[in-house]
Structure formats: structure tokens, C-alpha cells
Amino acid sequence: MSKFTQENIETLEQIILARRDVRGNRFIDKPVAQKDIDKILFAGVNAPSVGFSQPWEFVVIKDVAIRNKIKESFFEENEKAKQLFEEKKADAYTQLKLEGIIESALNIAVFYKPSNHPVLGQTTMKEAGVYSVVCAIQNMWLMARALDIGLGWVSILDPNKIKAILNAPEDRQLIGYLCLGHVDKFYESPELERLQWEKRKNINDVVIKESYQ
Numbered sequence: 001m002s003k004f005t006q007e008n009i010e011t012l013e014q015i016i017l018a019r020r021d022v023r024g025n026r027f028i029d030k031p032v033a034q035k036d037i038d039k040i041l042f043a044g045v046n047a048p049s050v051g052f053s054q055p056w057e058f059v060v061i062k063d064v065a066i067r068n069k070i071k072e073s074f075f076e077e078n079e080k081a082k083q084l085f086e087e088k089k090a091d092a093y094t095q096l097k098l099e100g101i102i103e104s105a106l107n108i109a110v111f112y113k114p115s116n117h118p119v120l121g122q123t124t125m126k127e128a129g130v131y132s133v134v135c136a137i138q139n140m141w142l143m144a145r146a147l148d149i150g151l152g153w154v155s156i157l158d159p160n161k162i163k164a165i166l167n168a169p170e171d172r173q174l175i176g177y178l179c180l181g182h183v184d185k186f187y188e189s190p191e192l193e194r195l196q197w198e199k200r201k202n203i204n205d206v207v208i209k210e211s212y213q
Contacts, residue, residue: 021151025100027181050122056132057113058108066166071099073161074099074154074156108178109176134175137153145186148186152179154177
């Protein structure tokens with residue numbers, strides 16, 4: 001294996017810090033080259049997985065009719081979500097563009113496929129299989145950013161409705177619904193931080209030495 005240089009390390013750090021969750025108002029009308037889609041999927045399938053189970057499946061969706069059905073599910077769930085926030089945040093919530101299902105060039109639905117036999121490392125923590133799929137999504141996110149392609153993760157969806165729309169097998173679990181496309185710009189800082197929705201946590205507040213007191 002290659003020994004990575006300081007420049008490699010700094011480049012990786014830059015990509016991590018520059019990664020953004022892209023909203024629909026940032027996507028532009030430009031197709032994503034197949035070679036770039038392939039690179040993003042390649043990054044996903046080379047993620048770490050518990051017991052080398054590789055429990056992921058990726059549904060690449062370009063068809064607008066299918067995406068419109070997905071968007072209908074988003075609108076239904078988004079209306080419910082609005083009610084959960086207090087007045088000030090509720091007003092801010094209505095101003096947010098929280099998805100880019102139609103505006104993006106393509107969508108990728110990422111599913112967890114459970115194994116039909118025991119998986120090394122998953123016998124006690126069953127959820128480790130799902131965590132592996134999340135690792136795949138993170139790999140895809142970083143590769144997309146390295147390619148200057150925006151990626152947004154839409155989580156305000158009914159997983160069962162999405163499974164039905166995509167004819168997914170009963171045992172599959174939707175983990176992430178991703179919107180990908182070229183963008184007009186990447187913000188210097190996360191959009192929700194910029195809009196003061198939340199503040200970035202200090203590393204000293206989340207790193208605990210040895211054990212909880």
C-alpha cells in the first residue's frame with residue numbers, strides 16, 4: 001500500500017471540511033457525467049463494512065416521473081415536520097429549501113440488504129450493518145465533493161412509501177435518499193450554521209477522556 005504524503009493528508013482534510021449538504025436551490029441544469037457517477041458509486045462500494053458484509057444496494061434514479069412520486073412523499077412528511085418546531089424556528093423552517101429531488105441531475109436511493117446468515121461482528125450489535133451503509137454514503141459524499149458535484153441527503157421521507165415507489169424487496173431498509181448534481185456554488189460554511197439554525201460544537205465539548213464521570 002502507498003504511504004500517503006502530507007499533501008495527501010491536507011487534501012483529504014480540505015475535502016472533509018468542504019463537504020456540504022446541498023439544497024435544491026443550489027443545483028444547476030447540467031448533467032453529471034457517467035464516469036463521475038461511477039466514481040461516486042465506486043467510493044460507496046469500497047466503504048468499510050462489518051464482517052466485510054457489504055450490505056448495500058444503490059438505486060440510481062433519473063426518471064422524472066419516479067422522482068415526482070418521491071417528492072410527493074417529501075411534501076407530505078415536510079408538512080408534518082413543520083409542526084414540531086416552535087414559532088421562531090417554524091418560521092425559519094418554512095424558508096428552508098430542504099431537498100432537490102427534481103432540481104438535481106439524479107437521485108440515488110441507498111438500501112441496507114440484511115444477510116440471511118450470521119455476520120461476523122454483527123451478532124451482538126445488529127445495527128452495525130446499517131452503520132456500514134452509512135459509511136458508504138459518507139464515502140460517496142466525499143468523492144462527490146472532490147469531483148465538485150453537490151450531494152444532498154433527504155431524510156424527510158416515509159421509507160415505506162419510497163420502498164413501494166421503487167418496488168424494493170420487503171426485507172430492504174432505506175438508509176439514505178441522495179440528490180446529486182452540479183451546483184452554482186458551495187458555501188464556505190454549512191448552510192444551517194450560516195443561517196444560525198444551530199451552532200458548531202466545540203471539539204472539547206464532545207471528546208471525553210477515559211469515561212463519563
